[in-house]
Amino acid sequence: MGRSMLDEVRKVAAGWRWTRRPLVPRSAEPWLPDPAAREFPTAWARTPTAKAVREGILRFAFRPLVWSETEPTVEGRDVLDSLRPPVIFVANHASHVDTPLFLCSLPPAWRRKTAVAAAADYFFDVWWRAAATALAFNTFPIERTGRKRATVTARRLIGEGWNLLVFPEGTRSKDGWLGRWRHGAARLALEYRLPVVPAVIRGTYAAMPRGRSWPIKGRLPVTVRFGTALTPEDGEDFRSLSRRMQQALARLWDEDASSWYASLRRETDARTPSLAGPDGAQWRRRWEASRPLSRRGPARVWR
Amino acid sequence: MTRPGFVLEVDERTPPLLVHEGEGFRLQKFPLGTQVIYPPDSLPAIRDVTGAIRHALLHPLDSEPLPDLLKPGMRLTIAFDDISLPLPPMQTPDIRGRIIEQVLELAARRGVDDVKLLVANSLHRRMTAAEIKRAVGERVFRSFWPGDLTNHDAEDPGGMASIGQTDRGEDVEINRRAAQSDLLVYVNINLVAMDGGHKSVPVGLGSYKSLRHHHTVHTMLNSRSFMDPSHSALHESCVRMGHVLADAGVRIFTIESTLNNETFPKPFGFMNKREWEWSLADQATYLGARRANDKAPPRIRREVFQRIASPYGVTGIHAGATDAVHERTLANVHRQQLVEVDGQADVLVVGLPYICPYNVNSIMNPILVQCLGLGYFFNLYRNKPVVRPGGAMILFHPVPWEFHQVHHPSYVDFFDEVLSETNDPAQIESKFEQQYAADPWYIHLYRNSYAYHGVHPFYMWYWGAHAMDYLGDVIFVGADRRAVRRMGFRTAANFADALEMAGETVGRSPRITYLHAPPLAMAEVR
Numbered sequence: 061m062g063r064s065m066l067d068e069v070r071k072v073a074a075g076w077r078w079t080r081r082p083l084v085p086r087s088a089e090p091w092l093p094d095p096a097a098r099e100f101p102t103a104w105a106r107t108p109t110a111k112a113v114r115e116g117i118l119r120f121a122f123r124p125l126v127w128s129e130t131e132p133t134v135e136g137r138d139v140l141d142s143l144r145p146p147v148i149f150v151a152n153h154a155s156h157v158d159t160p161l162f163l164c165s166l167p168p169a170w171r172r173k174t175a176v177a178a179a180a181d182y183f184f185d186v187w188w189r190a191a192a193t194a195l196a197f198n199t200f201p202i203e204r205t206g207r208k209r210a211t212v213t214a215r216r217l218i219g220e221g222w223n224l225l226v227f228p229e230g231t232r233s234k235d236g237w238l239g240r241w242r243h244g245a246a247r248l249a250l251e252y253r254l255p256v257v258p259a260v261i262r263g264t265y266a267a268m269p270r271g272r273s274w275p276i277k278g279r280l281p282v283t284v285r286f287g288t289a290l291t292p293e294d295g296e297d298f299r300s301l302s303r304r305m306q307q308a309l310a311r312l313w314d315e316d317a318s319s320w321y322a323s324l325r326r327e328t329d330a331r332t333p334s335l336a337g338p339d340g341a342q343w344r345r346r347w348e349a350s351r352p353l354s355r356r357g358p359a360r361v362w363r
Numbered sequence: 364m365t366r367p368g369f370v371l372e373v374d375e376r377t378p379p380l381l382v383h384e385g386e387g388f389r390l391q392k393f394p395l396g397t398q399v400i401y402p403p404d405s406l407p408a409i410r411d412v413t414g415a416i417r418h419a420l421l422h423p424l425d426s427e428p429l430p431d432l433l434k435p436g437m438r439l440t441i442a443f444d445d446i447s448l449p450l451p452p453m454q455t456p457d458i459r460g461r462i463i464e465q466v467l468e469l470a471a472r473r474g475v476d477d478v479k480l481l482v483a484n485s486l487h488r489r490m491t492a493a494e495i496k497r498a499v500g501e502r503v504f505r506s507f508w509p510g511d512l513t514n515h516d517a518e519d520p521g522g523m524a525s526i527g528q529t530d531r532g533e534d535v536e537i538n539r540r541a542a543q544s545d546l547l548v549y550v551n552i553n554l555v556a557m558d559g560g561h562k563s564v565p566v567g568l569g570s571y572k573s574l575r576h577h578h579t580v581h582t583m584l585n586s587r588s589f590m591d592p593s594h595s596a597l598h599e600s601c602v603r604m605g606h607v608l609a610d611a612g613v614r615i616f617t618i619e620s621t622l623n624n625e626t627f628p629k630p631f632g633f634m635n636k637r638e639w640e641w642s643l644a645d646q647a648t649y650l651g652a653r654r655a656n657d658k659a660p661p662r663i664r665r666e667v668f669q670r671i672a673s674p675y676g677v678t679g680i681h682a683g684a685t686d687a688v689h690e691r692t693l694a695n696v697h698r699q700q701l702v703e704v705d706g707q708a709d710v711l712v713v714g715l716p717y718i719c720p721y722n723v724n725s726i727m728n729p730i731l732v733q734c735l736g737l738g739y740f741f742n743l744y745r746n747k748p749v750v751r752p753g754g755a756m757i758l759f760h761p762v763p764w765e766f767h768q769v770h771h772p773s774y775v776d777f778f779d780e781v782l783s784e785t786n787d788p789a790q791i792e793s794k795f796e797q798q799y800a801a802d803p804w805y806i807h808l809y810r811n812s813y814a815y816h817g818v819h820p821f822y823m824w825y826w827g828a829h830a831m832d833y834l835g836d837v838i839f840v841g842a843d844r845r846a847v848r849r850m851g852f853r854t855a856a857n858f859a860d861a862l863e864m865a866g867e868t869v870g871r872s873p874r875i876t877y878l879h880a881p882p883l884a885m886a887e888v889r
Contacts, residue, residue, distance in 0.1 A: 065650075068390070068650055074379060082640075085372070086374050088637065091367075093366065
């Protein structure tokens with residue numbers, strides 16, 4: 061190993077980030093290889109051994125972590141009692157904490173049978189990230205391009221009886237409010253006549269927004285609230301089902317922020333607050349979204 | 364769908380890029396803003412090659428099916444491209460052998476007894492028995508070698524037939540056996556757009572008497588470029604000769620094949636990839652290969668490189684009348700190699716690999732380096748050159764002062780005697796060509812040894828005539844100074860120095876374009 065070899069290693073290293081997403085020259089970005097051609101295999105993550113390891117990771121690592129760094133409340137799990145897998149869970153998405161929080165909020169039997177759709181271009185671009193998320197959360201790659209084959213793996217999993225957790229926004233919210241809605245979940249639900257269980261996740265934008273890798277200090281309250289399953293109706297198109305999903309999430313959000321009955325009343329009067337957030341300057345939307353949830357129950361005596 | 368080629372603009376995210384330099388390679392950092400021409404990804408190969416060949420022979424273009432052309436008692440000659448194609452040689456089975464086998468299968472069934480096979484080596488060196496066997500396959504070789512499977516001999520007084528003259532007075536002379544056959548089947552591999560078409564028979568089976576009309580400085584200067592047959596004086600001449608052959612009743616059944624861009628096998632597979640897409644394994648392989656290559660003695664290094672056999676896939680096989688077939692062939696070649704480039708550069712940078720058509724199992728001497736760089740690489744364009752008139756060209760290659768004494772004897776003398784007197788192609792042509800072309804010793808070596816014809820180094824020099832006439836500066840990086848100076852070019856120790864030197868010609872802020880090849884790319888310059 062002389063100096064020349066060291067120089068060569070440096071040259072090779074100059075172009076790549078070995079532990080993070082590889083650098084791509086800007087002008088080459090439109091010409092990246094077809095994602096389907098390099099899809100990361102995840103079948104191994106659904107073997108009995110991987111399932112056992114995942115249950116251990118979620119139960120003994122993520123649950124204590126999330127429950128110690130935030131103050132979660134889980135409501136409405138009883139809706140699952142009348143359902144049988146497979147179903148599609150749809151939820152809003154604002155933070156990396158959403159996935160472990162949601163999975164740990166599920167009853168263990170449901171959790172063990174749930175796979176999570178994850179952006180192929182983000183979670184599956186480097187092997188170590190792909191392997192880690194596939195093992196810990198049972199993720200599978202889904203293309204955000206919306207092309208036909210974007211949901212090939214999802215279809216296979218439904219066929220094998222897996223529940224899917226889909227964040228239809230396709231990415232974490234930039235300002236805490238609901239972003240652009242994609243119709244992949246609605247299309248799948250219609251195609252396979254699957255029940256869709258809406259679940260709203262509140263407080264995670266305030267607890268750990270984009271750009272943070274650890275929750276904010278102070279155990280901020282977060283909520284997961286499950287809603288009644290939506291069943292695709294005969295002749296319904298995906299846009300209509302998507303709309304119903306969004307309305308269900310908005311009502312659940314309202315229910316979580318006020319009360320069940322008040323939210324139903326407002327829904328009947330078409331006065332449910334929109335999940336798109338308040339109008340106005342960007343900072344004001346962020347300001348509102350990052351306001352921590354008020355704590356439930358009696359005030360804590362010991363701090 | 365295969366990704367098309369594209370032009371990269373080097374930014375701060377761009378890693379150092381792979382550059383070939385003879386029997387070696389390096390990672391080279393390019394200045395921000397440099398344009399890099401990447402070839403399209405390798406096209407998918409035909410899965411059922413045997414079926415595709417059969418289909419081509421039974422459903423030819425503008426011709427009766429091959430079986431209908433085969434009759435008992437006829438004279439059948441099968442000619443095929445020599446060792447200059449493809450580059451690097453392809454992994455066996457070679458597509459030529461596969462095609463020839465099926466042609467012979469049909470001929471056997473139709474009761475054809477008089478069959479001869481000819482290597483269309485023109486004025487190139489003869490192929491050895493082992494090389495021929497590798498190209499045509501063991502079955503064909505065992506059936507026909509040596510009596511009925513031979514190299515073409517352009518200097519055999521009794522073996523050539525004068526067919527006539529074109530309307531421009533160009534002599535057409537080809538192999539007598541081929542000319543007097545009832546059917547001449549030509550099997551080609553079309554690696555670049557220059558190959559094939561009417562160039563196959565009049566050149567591949569031609570003689571100096573014929574070639575001297577189009578292998579000239581004049582045709583080279585009037586070919587823009589010789590890689591674009593529709594704008595090439597060289598090809599126009601070949602087409603005229605092809606028509607003379609047709610008018611004289613020489614019946615040619617052309618079979619052309621095209622290959623994809625799977626140029627390098629494992630462990631050199633990283634050379635086929637775009638650098639930012641290298642995996643960890645690719646990076647490790649690069650480091651290992653680079654280290655091993657640097658440490659290896661030159662002979663071992665050459666041996667390793669010359670043993671590279673490309674895992675090429677076949678992208679098309681067409682048969683029938685030459686014009687119709689070649690049109691399809693060119694479309695396939697362009698589909699695999701063409702890249703649109705906006706505007707011309709001030710400086711064209713190329714990395715020259717270890718191989719060119721004339722040093723397979725041999726040594727790439729300085730004249731061949733010049734031919735590969737200023738001939739082939741410079742001319743890999745359509746419409747207009749990648750570099751502007753008066754621009755500079757920077758080439759990576761060590762240009763060792765080294766010659767293969769058996770293969771390239773006339774090159775040695777050309778380098779010593781001719782280039783020491785002048786580098787001007789026109790002057791060289793008028794003053795020295797005849798002397799070398801008619802030299803009995805070179806003719807003897809061409810016919811009986813494995814030497815290129817005496818006139819061959821001249822053609823190699825003419826190949827670069829367009830670039831020499833067009834460019835303002837030619838700089839070799841990391842090259843043997845004496846060898847490069849002998850050819851009239853300049854040398855730089857490293858790329859930074861080369862750019863500095865080029866700055867004298869093209870200014871201090873030149874627009875730089877790097878042609879990232881091989882795998883081969885051809886620029887369509889707008």
